[in-house]
Each structure stands twice: as structure tokens, then as C-alpha cells.
Amino acid sequence: MLFILLVFTTPFTVWSQDCNYTLSGQVTDYHSKLPLVNATIQIVGQPFSATTDLDGKFEISNLCAGMYQLEISHPECNTILVQRRIDRSIFIELKMEHHLEELDEVQVVGEVLNKKTNTALEESVKLATLEAYSSGSLGDALKEIGGVSSLNTGANIVKPVIHGLNGSRVLILNDGVRMQDMEWGDEHAPNIDINSVGAVSVIKGAAALQYGGDAIGGVVVMEQARIPAKDTLYGRTFLNGVSNGRGGSASSELTRAFGEGWFVKGQGSYKRLGDHEAPDYILSNTGVQEIGGTLQFGKHQFAWGWDVRYSYFNSEIAILRASHIGNVDDLIRSINNGQPEIIRPFTYDLQNPRQEVTHHLGKAKFYRRFEGLGKLNVQYDFQNNRRFEFDVRRGELDDRASLDLELTTHTLTTDFKWDAKERFDLHFGLLGRYQENFANPATGVRRLIPDYDKYDFGSFLVGEFRVNDAWLLEAGLRYDFNRIDAQKFYRTTRWEERGYDTEFQDLVVEDLGTQLLVNPVLNYHNFSSTIGAKYGFNGSLLRFNYALAQRAPNPAELFSDGLHHSAARIELGDLRIDSETSHKFIASWQKDFAHWGFTLEPFVNWVQDFILLEPTGVEFTIRGAFPVWEYRQTNARLLGVDVSAYSNWSTRWRSQHGFSLVKGNDTENDIALINIPSGNFRNSVTFSKPEWNDFEVSLESQYVLRQNEVPDNITVFSPEQQEEVLLEINTAPDAYHLLGLQSKMGFQLGETTKLTTSLRINNLLDTSFREYLNRQRFFADDLGRNIILQLKLNY
Amino acid sequence: MKTIKILSLIAVAGLTFWSCSDDDDAPEEVNEEETITTMTITLVPQGGGTTVTLQTQDLDGDGPNAPVVTVSDDLAANTTYGGAVVVLDETVTPADNITLEVAEEDDEHQFFYIPTGNITDITYGDQDDDGNPVGLIFTLTTGGAGAATLAVTLRHEPKKPNDGTLADAGGETDIAETFNITIQ
Numbered sequence: 001m002l003f004i005l006l007v008f009t010t011p012f013t014v015w016s017q018d019c020n021y022t023l024s025g026q027v028t029d030y031h032s033k034l035p036l037v038n039a040t041i042q043i044v045g046q047p048f049s050a051t052t053d054l055d056g057k058f059e060i061s062n063l064c065a066g067m068y069q070l071e072i073s074h075p076e077c078n079t080i081l082v083q084r085r086i087d088r089s090i091f092i093e094l095k096m097e098h099h100l101e102e103l104d105e106v107q108v109v110g111e112v113l114n115k116k117t118n119t120a121l122e123e124s125v126k127l128a129t130l131e132a133y134s135s136g137s138l139g140d141a142l143k144e145i146g147g148v149s150s151l152n153t154g155a156n157i158v159k160p161v162i163h164g165l166n167g168s169r170v171l172i173l174n175d176g177v178r179m180q181d182m183e184w185g186d187e188h189a190p191n192i193d194i195n196s197v198g199a200v201s202v203i204k205g206a207a208a209l210q211y212g213g214d215a216i217g218g219v220v221v222m223e224q225a226r227i228p229a230k231d232t233l234y235g236r237t238f239l240n241g242v243s244n245g246r247g248g249s250a251s252s253e254l255t256r257a258f259g260e261g262w263f264v265k266g267q268g269s270y271k272r273l274g275d276h277e278a279p280d281y282i283l284s285n286t287g288v289q290e291i292g293g294t295l296q297f298g299k300h301q302f303a304w305g306w307d308v309r310y311s312y313f314n315s316e317i318a319i320l321r322a323s324h325i326g327n328v329d330d331l332i333r334s335i336n337n338g339q340p341e342i343i344r345p346f347t348y349d350l351q352n353p354r355q356e357v358t359h360h361l362g363k364a365k366f367y368r369r370f371e372g373l374g375k376l377n378v379q380y381d382f383q384n385n386r387r388f389e390f391d392v393r394r395g396e397l398d399d400r401a402s403l404d405l406e407l408t409t410h411t412l413t414t415d416f417k418w419d420a421k422e423r424f425d426l427h428f429g430l431l432g433r434y435q436e437n438f439a440n441p442a443t444g445v446r447r448l449i450p451d452y453d454k455y456d457f458g459s460f461l462v463g464e465f466r467v468n469d470a471w472l473l474e475a476g477l478r479y480d481f482n483r484i485d486a487q488k489f490y491r492t493t494r495w496e497e498r499g500y501d502t503e504f505q506d507l508v509v510e511d512l513g514t515q516l517l518v519n520p521v522l523n524y525h526n527f528s529s530t531i532g533a534k535y536g537f538n539g540s541l542l543r544f545n546y547a548l549a550q551r552a553p554n555p556a557e558l559f560s561d562g563l564h565h566s567a568a569r570i571e572l573g574d575l576r577i578d579s580e581t582s583h584k585f586i587a588s589w590q591k592d593f594a595h596w597g598f599t600l601e602p603f604v605n606w607v608q609d610f611i612l613l614e615p616t617g618v619e620f621t622i623r624g625a626f627p628v629w630e631y632r633q634t635n636a637r638l639l640g641v642d643v644s645a646y647s648n649w650s651t652r653w654r655s656q657h658g659f660s661l662v663k664g665n666d667t668e669n670d671i672a673l674i675n676i677p678s679g680n681f682r683n684s685v686t687f688s689k690p691e692w693n694d695f696e697v698s699l700e701s702q703y704v705l706r707q708n709e710v711p712d713n714i715t716v717f718s719p720e721q722q723e724e725v726l727l728e729i730n731t732a733p734d735a736y737h738l739l740g741l742q743s744k745m746g747f748q749l750g751e752t753t754k755l756t757t758s759l760r761i762n763n764l765l766d767t768s769f770r771e772y773l774n775r776q777r778f779f780a781d782d783l784g785r786n787i788i789l790q791l792k793l794n795y
Numbered sequence: 796m797k798t799i800k801i802l803s804l805i806a807v808a809g810l811t812f813w814s815c816s817d818d819d820d821a822p823e824e825v826n827e828e829e830t831i832t833t834m835t836i837t838l839v840p841q842g843g844g845t846t847v848t849l850q851t852q853d854l855d856g857d858g859p860n861a862p863v864v865t866v867s868d869d870l871a872a873n874t875t876y877g878g879a880v881v882v883l884d885e886t887v888t889p890a891d892n893i894t895l896e897v898a899e900e901d902d903e904h905q906f907f908y909i910p911t912g913n914i915t916d917i918t919y920g921d922q923d924d925d926g927n928p929v930g931l932i933f934t935l936t937t938g939g940a941g942a943a944t945l946a947v948t949l950r951h952e953p954k955k956p957n958d959g960t961l962a963d964a965g966g967e968t969d970i971a972e973t974f975n976i977t978i979q
Contacts, residue, residue, distance in 0.1 A: 326968030
């Protein structure tokens, strides 16, 4: 580090006698080629400087011959450094990058990313927050954002929910790559190591058309911290000790950058936890192991650059043993019991039921900036997602997965951003994608998701117009084509029960007696668009955005067919399901006063042909009765508001407040939608005293209301009780209140080395509770007190 | 120049991946390996008489069709029957005899017989290595003439020993059927 400083401060001057040379020149905008007024040209280490005039011109006279370093700065531009040898009077042309706020090569490490949209609701998770969740999951960290909740399967599988929607309706962008990791399943968490992420922002809607037209819920955009274009080496290491689960995690990251724009960056992390604990008992078989690694290298220069990235993520997650049940009577018993049926002593072992998922992601990206025109990006990415799910099975089958899927995706994208005009930007892009799903027949269990090939093509055009300082307009269009070509075995009885024999008999390829091999080829044409405005006036910021989004059904919605053993339910997709169409209106009003501020964000989302999975009845098998969950389409309305406020009471005391509410309604049948997050309050008060080694302590309260708007329960015949009983599958658990405590201190160990220690206690009072959006709420209480001690070393 | 080279390289790489991963082979059929389709209970009266079989058969497994339940005859009043259970997977030919697997892992399995009406007694006739009942063999005693039901449940990984109730045993249900029986 010292070396770099030396390099920059040493003047490149060789003195000579002649001191009558003139350096003159012109400074222009790189994009528009227009002259830049008021740019300062300073000769480093010398008392000479000049400012550009209306024509962008400047002149410095009385220079001696020698080597000079010039620093050119402008209030709206990146400062640039230029070296010039002067042995005569010269005229130089200097180009500056004028759109500082949009440039994604702004060279600041750890800086929050640029806005992806200007008129939609977009919120970022601070790097400090991400670091605090180093031993947790991405889904947990995202919940810090208003309007974002999660659909959990226990503590380890956390799916982000944005404005009440999850799964295929929430796009996850990992460093420019759309994650293809079987997001359709409720118990499939995003395969991302939170430690590999530099910054996260959430767009609560489909307004960011460049990422996809089907983000009916929203988009989670994860990016890498920017790497400075200077010769440097830095890194950070985390050590986390976690009391609930009696384990911890470690993560380390190292970046080496060179002056020429070359860089290489590596990161690795490991997490291991044993059984988690509820306040009153051990949650048997809830351990987890995660291994992640990323390697990235490339060359980033202003005019052009490229980078290559490979990342690996493997997670092995044990699923609560008591949640693996046999039939509807087992489920009734579990619901009535109040505590899990299987409680064993604590162990680190990951037993069945469990899942093991490996995700490989490879990416190569190239960009080139064209002077006076814009920037071109070309990117290829490859993803491979392999998922094993192990159930409790008889005998030697116990070691064989019940579900073994391999999803391979290739994507080629290219986009061009035209930014030559100062007030006007256009962004155009194309996408081609091929995806293959392979369902391994060696499981000995009928495939829940069939083999398929999927082809996607997309194109978009997004424009932005800065009318004046107060007004900004934004609009976009996107078209997507999806084709899914599946090969699926149906039981003949199911094929007939669904009525497919009258509608789709021509799809049958082969009749195997009890099973039919069917080859559905389904095409979807989807259009999406967005229009929005931003208006700023005396401390207030108003935003309005309308987004039309269409989403093609995912493989689970189309093809699910069979008994989901671990959930003890029969899930039935439907070949007739068509795209759903969402009309989402969002508005936001943000105002900041001297010591406090607030944001108010209401939204309404009308979804035509909304696809949902709901319990509809029971089917009888020799194993007893099973609840049947069927996908159906209806019209839905989601209505909600996110409110947040902050106040700086003094220099030491700060408080933050948030409230989120979503109401979901099936407007066709006038019933509540299933799995809509309940209203919740989040309040925190923080005391900080930087003089005491950056000491900070905060107390957080989270109050989650009871979800009173749920679909009706279903009545089932219980073979065990020989009568119809009410299956309280939709009844929501009670409201709960949790307290959390957080404190941290930092110690400067050397010039560039800093140790930060932090202590975090979740569920401080060890409160017993169950959460409506945790699929294990039927079987066990949620997590009890959890003490997390973190050591972070920056160097 | 460099730009164009890199671009074309990416394009070629993309196309190569695209073309080589295409295959149109029909996937392999999966026959469910753990399916139990049929449970047959044979009740042989001690001292002679008509043998009665109770059967539940669900050939489409977790397909939409409900199991077919048959009771071959009425039971005689005040009689003790020797009972034996056979569990089959009939989706494959020849049928797979699951009874053997259950017998082999008898410490992880147990049949539960829960009668109502005029069945007066059911006694287990077998034990696992730990001395706990399994239920592949049992005796059933009838009372006077009248109606009765017999609920038969096979549990995988129940708590053993248990107090004989399903609630106490826990575990997962592999088979659950209730037979309606007339006693004459």
C-alpha cells in the first residue's frame, strides 16, 4: 500500500533550463463530444493549474521541459490522471466520462451500486448488513428491506419473497447472470454464498426490463464490489461462531489489482452447523454444511475490458426429521401435537431427509465503449445445478436419492447502451438461452419434474429522458419467447383423470401399459413494458411506475405430478396453464428533513391468470389419504404498503422504523390468497460512539402480526379416525414479537488492517413462535435464541 | 481487431455448447421401487372353517384411483383366527414380495391392528430381535354376531417399544386401511 502511495506522489519531473513552454488543450465529454466547462487541470506536485472556458479550452504557460502528471477533475466527472512529456508547447485533447452516476466502473471499493431503474422502488442492502449475515443466508439479509420477507423451510432454506410473491416471480441476478437453479420449488433456496456478494439491491417490481420481463414479484440484483484500477492487494476474512446450531462459518476474500486494469480475485467460504434448537427442544436433523468459492480475473479499462468468473456453491441441508410424514393422519397428528414427534439428542450429522445441491456458474463478459456513442456488452454464461433430495426410505434405498435433477443452462446476451446525448439514454439488448433438465431415472421414484429442453429468446429496449433537474421519465418494452419441449411419463390413470386423453391425446408418444410417454411442446410469447416518472422538489422525491409483466409457467406448474414424499402431499400441475399477466402500479414519496425522514411506498398488483398452488382435497392410496395440492389460475390482486422512517435524535442516538403490509385476494372467487406474508413492524434504536473504537449497539424489535386472511381449511376423511376431520392446513400461527441485540467495535491494527468484532443476539428473550411462511410450522417451533460472534479482519 | 477476435470466440463457444447439448433420446421409464400396491391378510379359523381374506389393492400407487378393498367372507362368531399378512408390489412382474423386506427390517416396522365392534381380541404372534411385536403373524378373536371394523396400519420407523397406539408409535405410515367386517 505504501508503495502505491509513493508511486502516486513522486513527481515525474526532470528539470531543465527552458521554462517557456505552453500546455494548452480542450476537455470534452467522452459520450457527446461536447466541450466541458469548469474542468480543473492541475499539474501534480506543481503550483500550475487552469480551468476550462466555455469551449472547454485551457492553457498553462511558463512550463519547463520534463515529464508532468496532470490531474483533470470536473464536478460531474471522474477525475483522471494523464502523463505528458513536455519538450515543446503542445495541445492535448482530454476526454472525460461525464455520467458519473451511471458509470459502472466508478472506482470505489464497497460502494453501493448504481440504480437499476430510476422510477421503480429500489432499495439496497448495505455492505455492513451483508457482512453481518455472513453466517446466515441471502434470504435473511434481504429481509432487512421493507416489503421483502421469506418463505422458509426451516432455518436453512430461505426463499426471498418480494411484495408477497416468490419463486419464479422473483428474478435473482448474480453478477449479471440470471440464476437458473430450480427456483420453482418451495423448498429450493437460491444457491448463492452470501459472502461472495459485494452489494445487493432489490427492485420491487418488473420495471428493470433489462433483466427479464417476468419479474412479477421483483428482482434481486447482486453485484461485485468494484475493483480499483491501481496496483493494490487487499482482502477480508470473517470468522463467525453461532450458538444455535453450535457451529460457525469462515470466509475469506483476496483481491489483487494492477495499474493497467488487470485484476484477479478469489473468495472461499465454509459453513457448518449442527441441529438447531427451538426454545423448548432440539430441532432434530436441521444441520447444514455449505462450501462456496469464486475465482474471477480480467482486465477492466475505461474504453474496453473483459472478465471471466467461475463460482461454485455446494450446500447440504438436513430437513427436520419430524416434517417427513406418511399420510394425512400423520399430518393431523403433527398439527394437533404442538411439538415434533421426533426429538433426538443434538448431533452434527446430516441424516435423511436432506437435500444436497451443487451449483456451478461460469461467466465470460466483454465490453467496449464507443466514443460519442455508448457501451456494448457481450456475455456468455453457463450454469449447472444438480439437486439430490434424500427421503427416509426402506433398506439400502435410504442411501439413494429420491430426486436427482440436473439443470444445465447456457445463456448468451448482448446489450448496447447509447448515452451520447446528455438528457437521453437508450438501452437495447438481446438474449438467447438454452436449458436442459435431466431427471435421473436411477432414483427408483417417478419423476416429479420431467426431462425437458427449454429455449428462450428475449429482446428489450429501455429509454430514459431527463427532462430537467426535477423530472425524469423512463419507459421500456420487452418481448420474450419461451419454448419448452418435455418428455414426460404420465400414469395412464392420471392422464385420464386430468382429462388430457380428450385434449392432448396427440402428444402421446408411447403407451407402456400403466404409463404413457408424452412429448408436450409448449410455446409462449410474452410482452412486458414499463413507464415511469421521477419528480424531485424541495427535499421530496416522488416516483411513479407502471409495469406490465408476463410470465410463462414454470416446469413445476405445468408438469408436477405425484407424491412429494417429504411434504406428504400430492402435487398436480396442469398442461393447460398459460402465462400470467401482471399490472403493477407503484408509487413512492420520500422526504428528508434536517434530523429525520420518511418513505411511503404503496403498490397494487393485479395479476390476470395468477398461478397458485393450493390444497384442494385428498386422494386415497394404500398408504392412506394425502392432501392434494393443485395448481390453478385465477385473477388476483395484491395490495400493500411499505413505510419506513428514521430519526437522528442526537449525534449518538438514532432510530429506525418500518412497517410492511400486503393483502392478497383471489378476486375471481373473493377468497384470500395463500402464503401472503403477514403485516410486520420493525423498529430499532442505535447508540453509537465513534470515539470508543467505533462502538455501536442497537436493539431491534420485530413484531409480526397474525395472518388472518388465509384460504379456508379443507375437510378430509381420516382413515384412522373413521370420520371427516377438519385439516387446519391454512390456519396461521399467532402473532409474535422478537427482540434482537447487536453491537460492534472496530480496532485499527495497522495502517490498512482493521479488526471488527461484533456480537449479535437473535431472539434475545428465547421466545417460542411459529411463522406463517415457514413450511415447517405444522411440525415444530421456530428457532430459539441465537448468539453470533463475528470477527472481521480487513487488510 | 482484438475486440472482434474475442467476440467471435465467445460466439463460437456459445454455439458449440448449444449444438452439442441437444439430444432427443426418449427418457428411461421409472417404475416406482418402493411402491406397495397390495396387502392381503389371510385369516384361518383355528379348528376348521372358511378362510377369510381381507385385501386392499391400489395398482396405480399415488395415482388418482383409490385402493380397492375386498373382504372375502363374513367371520364366524366366537372364533379364533390365525392371521398372516402378505405385502406385495404388483406394478412389476413377477410381483415383488415386500413382506420379506419388512421381516428383514422388523425392528423398523410394526403392524397395528385396531378393532372396533365385535372383535374382542388381537394378539401379536411374532417379535423382532428386541422382543417387540412386529405383526406379520397374529391371532384375532371374534365375539358375538354383529358388525366390526379392523384398521390395519403398517408404520415405518415407529417408536419401539410403544404402548400399542398409533399416536404413541409415531413414524411414517406405509399402509393404512380399514376393513368393514360382518360377524355371524
